[in-house]
Amino acid sequence: xxxxxxxxxxxxxxxxxxxxxxxxxxxxxxxxxxxxxxxxxxxxxxxxxxxxxxxxxxxxxxxxxxxxxxxxxxxxxxxxxxxxxxxxxxxxxxxxxxxxxxxxxxxxxxxxxxxxxxxxxxxxxxxxxxxxxxxxxxxxxxxxxxxxxxxxxxxxxxxxxxxxxxxxxxxxxxxxxxxxxxxxxxxxxxxxxxxxxxxxxxxxxxxxxxxxxxxxxxxxxxxxxxxxxxxxxxxxxxxxxxxxxxxxxxxxxxxxxxxxxxxxxxxxxxxxxxxxxxxxxxxxxxxxxxxxxxxxxxxxxxxxxxxxxxxxxxxxxxxxxxxxxxxxxxxxxxxxxxxxxxxxxxxxxxxxxxxxxxxxxxxxxxxxxxxxxxxxxxxxxxxxxxxxxxxxxxxxxxxxxxxxxxxxxxxxxxxxxxxxxxxxxxxxxxxxxxxxxxxx
Ligand code: ATP
Ligand code: MG
Numbered sequence: 001x002x003x004x005x006x007x008x009x010x011x012x013x014x015x016x017x018x019x020x021x022x023x024x025x026x027x028x029x030x031x032x033x034x035x036x037x038x039x040x041x042x043x044x045x046x047x048x049x050x051x052x053x054x055x056x057x058x059x060x061x062x063x064x065x066x067x068x069x070x071x072x073x074x075x076x077x078x079x080x081x082x083x084x085x086x087x088x089x090x091x092x093x094x095x096x097x098x099x100x101x102x103x104x105x106x107x108x109x110x111x112x113x114x115x116x117x118x119x120x121x122x123x124x125x126x127x128x129x130x131x132x133x134x135x136x137x138x139x140x141x142x143x144x145x146x147x148x149x150x151x152x153x154x155x156x157x158x159x160x161x162x163x164x165x166x167x168x169x170x171x172x173x174x175x176x177x178x179x180x181x182x183x184x185x186x187x188x189x190x191x192x193x194x195x196x197x198x199x200x201x202x203x204x205x206x207x208x209x210x211x212x213x214x215x216x217x218x219x220x221x222x223x224x225x226x227x228x229x230x231x232x233x234x235x236x237x238x239x240x241x242x243x244x245x246x247x248x249x250x251x252x253x254x255x256x257x258x259x260x261x262x263x264x265x266x267x268x269x270x271x272x273x274x275x276x277x278x279x280x281x282x283x284x285x286x287x288x289x290x291x292x293x294x295x296x297x298x299x300x301x302x303x304x305x306x307x308x309x310x311x312x313x314x315x316x317x318x319x320x321x322x323x324x325x326x327x328x329x330x331x332x333x334x335x336x337x338x339x340x341x342x343x344x345x346x347x348x349x350x351x352x353x354x355x356x357x358x359x360x361x362x363x364x365x366x367x368x369x370x371x372x373x374x375x376x377x378x379x380x381x382x383x384x385x386x387x388x389x390x391x392x393x394x395x396x397x398x399x400x401x402x403x404x405x406x407x408x409x410x411x412x413x414x415x416x417x418x419x420x421x422x423x424x425x426x427x428x429x430x431x432x433x434x435x436x437x438x439x440x
Contacts, residue, residue: 002069008044012090015076019093021046022069022101024132028062035059037095039070042137044087048072049094058098065104065112065132071097120426127431127440138268139427142261143416147212149260150233150412153253154210159235162209164197166190166216177218179228190216193409195341198236199370200397202405210235212412220435223309224424225362227413229433236370236407243343243353243369246406247329250357250367251282254327261419274420277326282357283319284329290315304336309362316361331355340384341377342368343406357408359418367408374398 003022010019023041035055037048048070050058062068072095083089110118110126114135123130130136154161167181167188178189194211201209215232240246258278262269269276285293290311291301297314301307307315307330319328332351335344342352354368371377377398381388388395416428426432431440 006043007039007041007046008087010046010074010088010091010093012076014074015091017074018071018096019074020069020071021048021093022067025062025064025066025068025104027064028059030055030059037062037068037070039068040132046088047083047086047092049075049092050098051095054095054098058100061100061103063104063106065108065129067101067104069099069101070095120424124426124432124437125440131430134271136427138271139416139420139422140430142265142268142272142420143412143428145261145265146257146412146416146419149257149264150212150253152260153256154235157208157249157252159208159210159237160201160206162194162197162201162206162211163213164191164194164201164211166214179216179218192217194232194234195409196394196397198234198407199341199405202236202238202407203372203397203402207239207403208235208237215409215411222435224426225309225414225417227425227429227432227434230414230425230429231412233410233412233415234407236405238403238405240369240404240406243331243355243367243406246367246369246408247282247284247355250329250365250408250410251279254282255279258419272420276419277324279325279327282327282329283323283325284331284355285315285319286332287330287334287351288332290330293318304334306333306337312358312363313361316358319358320360326360328358329355330358338368340380340386341370343371344380353406357410359415360421362414362418364414364418365408365410367406369404369406372398372402372404374402 004020007021007023021039023039026038026040026045029036033052033055035050037050038045039048070093072093075092075094077090077092108129110123110129112129112132114133116133131140167183168191169188178192180187180189193215194213198209198211211234213232214229216229218228219226237246237249255278258276262276290307294301294311294314299311299314301311315328315330319325333354333356335350335352338352338354342354344352352368354366356363357365371380378388413425413428417425422428
């Protein structure tokens with residue numbers, strides 16, 4: 001390695017030692033003939049003292065965001081001169097040698113400072129520079145942990161990780177638009193859900209499967225919560241009694257996830273100013289009950305309609321006040337609005353054994369018990385006007401011994417957005433894809 005220490009790792013314990021550091025020029029302050037360089041890498045910022053000679057030689061080269069290599073001696077600061085705003089505030093490095101590794105052009109195309117005034121579109125055009133900002137970096141450190149802790153949870157819970165095709169013939173109808181692409185004289189679709197395959201591999205005998213993978217939706221929506229490519233967290237499990245078994249796993253997952261994030265992302269959460277509330281249990285309400293609550297709050301939600309963004313927000317506020325919970329399961333979505341493979345209760349064919357999970361008033365997941373009885377499934381497809389014969393490989397799943405099963409589709413980007421209270425889902429993904437954006 002070209003450095004002996006990362007910038008944020010040097011501490012008073014290293015006083016007197018020679019260290020070699022390498023990072024980006026955060027700021028250079030020249031005072032008279034000497035200067036102070038704030039050098040930054042992923043771990044933090046450290047102050048470097050440059051004497052007259054080094055200042056004279058380099059002051060015009062050390063443009064903000066250039067990469068420099070510095071060798072120098074660590075000095076402890078006197079107690080009353082500790083810089084509280086820096087993690088490394090108790091020390092300073094007196095440079096002996098300096099080397100410009102890679103110069104940054106000026107001017108920078110975006111502000112690489114915490115209080116940026118650059119708009120989000122421009123920031124996304126230069127996302128790699130934007131990520132150099134502490135704020136943005138912390139978001140992606142947390143997202144990375146959400147990803148790895150999700151894997152940890154499902155592995156511990158005995159789920160099998162699967163990777164299913166993203167190039168598909170055609171999805172099982174889910175209401176979402178598909179991206180069509182040419183495929184050797186045929187037309188393929190980019191997977192808009194791993195639904196079919198999740199069910200297939202529960203039935204295969206793997207019993208409990210999960211997948212964390214891209215999902216593509218050709219929805220021309222311009223909202224703060226929709227992307228055309230996002231990361232789905234999907235799981236599906238067999239031998240369930242009903243959809244409540246699925247909800248139990250979802251509840252266990254979020255309790256585990258939030259606990260782990262709280263423990264392992266202390267610094268990031270503190271920097272971002274985000275408290276994390278862990279639910280003791282996740283309250284449940286039927287959509288009928290939600291409708292009544294909405295009515296009391298002046299919002300009429302017609303029968304057979306899904307809650308819109310405003311309704312979800314109202315429900316979220318209500319459960320926060322009533323149960324002090326950021327989460328709520330909303331149950332029993334109307335058959336009219338749900339796909340044909342959602343199971344219906346025996347005594348009410350107008351609803352499905354489905355649920356949405358709302359987190360801080362935004363949907364982050366939709367789950368259900370699936371219909372595994374072929375005759376019922378065929379009848380349900382017919383009722384929805386779907387030609388089930390054309391979906392022979394989906395139909396086959398239920399022909400040779402299918403167990404009762406259910407699952408959920410969650411969105412990693414939405415979870416990150418809601419956990420960190422980000423105003424726009426584009427803040428929660430490195431390189432968002434939406435109807436207007438295909439680059440970088
Ligand atoms: P919405 O009603 O918010 O458009 P949906 O009900 O169409 O979402 P589902 O098909 O239920 O979405 O997908 C499961 C989960 O995947 C959602 O709860 C959400 O977390 C995530 N998700 C769905 N569509 C998108 C999208 N376009 N961008 C980002 N995440 C999405
Ligand atoms: Mg949904």
